[in-house]
Amino acid sequence: MNKSIDRFMVQEGLHLLMADIPTEVEPFYKSKNDYEKNLNDLTEEMSNLQELLYAHNRYALLLIFQAMDAAGKDGAIRHVMSGINPQGCQVYSFKQPSAEELDHDFLWRTTCRLPERGRIGIFNRSYYEEVLVVRVHPEILDNQNLPEELLDRKGIWENRYRSIRDFEDHMVRNGTRIVKFYLHISKDEQRKRFLARIDNPEKHWKFSSSDVKERNHWDDYMRAYQECLQATATAAAPWYIIPADDKKNARLIISHIVISVLKSLKMQYPSSGDVRRADLDTIRKMLD
Numbered sequence: 001m002n003k004s005i006d007r008f009m010v011q012e013g014l015h016l017l018m019a020d021i022p023t024e025v026e027p028f029y030k031s032k033n034d035y036e037k038n039l040n041d042l043t044e045e046m047s048n049l050q051e052l053l054y055a056h057n058r059y060a061l062l063l064i065f066q067a068m069d070a071a072g073k074d075g076a077i078r079h080v081m082s083g084i085n086p087q088g089c090q091v092y093s094f095k096q097p098s099a100e101e102l103d104h105d106f107l108w109r110t111t112c113r114l115p116e117r118g119r120i121g122i123f124n125r126s127y128y129e130e131v132l133v134v135r136v137h138p139e140i141l142d143n144q145n146l147p148e149e150l151l152d153r154k155g156i157w158e159n160r161y162r163s164i165r166d167f168e169d170h171m172v173r174n175g176t177r178i179v180k181f182y183l184h185i186s187k188d189e190q191r192k193r194f195l196a197r198i199d200n201p202e203k204h205w206k207f208s209s210s211d212v213k214e215r216n217h218w219d220d221y222m223r224a225y226q227e228c229l230q231a232t233a234t235a236a237a238p239w240y241i242i243p244a245d246d247k248k249n250a251r252l253i254i255s256h257i258v259i260s261v262l263k264s265l266k267m268q269y270p271s272s273g274d275v276r277r278a279d280l281d282t283i284r285k286m287l288d
């Protein structure tokens with residue numbers, strides 16, 4: 001089993017062909033029990049690293065999740081973050097923008113939700129929707145209140161990629177690490193998951209007829225993802241393409257990546273100086 005996670009990272013400047021990228025790889029686990037044990041171990045490690053991130057209080061970590069419907073974003077977020085102290089973690093789900101949000105530039109609403117130092121922020125969808133769903137349905141631009149001369153339908157995507165790259169570079173230069181996950185499922189796996197949702201009354205709420213409408217634009221979405229990932233994969237803010245036909249495997253891979261990013265940060269627990277140590281000694285004596 002090849003446990004390397006680097007192979008899932010999109011290399012900056014390299015040509016991407018989404019159709020050639022597998023939606024399934026050899027699993028990182030041997031059985032359901034083995035999966036649960038692995039996930040527990042990884043959760044514990046992540047929890048320790050999160051505590052260090054919080055105590056060190058210099059870096060923030062932003063995890064961005066993008067995917068087609070039913071790819072397992074919600075489940076991955078829930079499982080990966082289980083066991084993490086909720087005080088150090090914020091999750092935001094971005095839906096269609098409100099009227100207030102549309103009165104600002106396209107990075108405004110997500111900027112307000114960025115994690116503070118010491119925290120992990122999770123974006124369930126993000127500003128990337130602006131070059132994905134909006135690219136597949138460019139008529140959405142008509143509601144974005146942009147000045148006419150800036151609505152150049154050809155140049156707008158390149159400009160948005162540039163804005164995103166510049167914004168992410170800026171964040172990284174100021175201490176926020178950014179990791180982006182695209183959960184990659186096959187069209188057939190999506191069909192099976194939609195059917196399972198229809199067949200199970202407890203999952204009906206998860207299914208909307210608009211999901212099927214978007215499925216009809218599958219190839220356009222794949223092209224939009226391909227171009228977007230290629231244009232915005234940078235060494236500073238990498239994209240990972242997670243094979244997601246197997247939900248359990250996807251969750252393990254994501255956990256491994258988050259842990260390796262946290263480990264790469266130069267963090268330590270704040271050390272106590274002489275004065276503080278003397279203070280603590282005095283308090284200890286009083287308590288004794």
Ligand code: ATP
Pocket residue numbers: 069074093094095096097124125126129130133134140206208
């Ligand atoms: P789930 O279906 O699992 O609850 P979801 O993320 O699919 O989660 P929905 O309420 O079904 O949530 O869909 C949100 C919709 O909002 C998606 O279709 C997404 O493409 C759309 N959306 C998000 N951001 C934007 C944006 N900036 N512009 C236009 N549409 C957007």
Ligand code: MG
Pocket residue numbers: 069208211
């Ligand atoms: Mg949905």
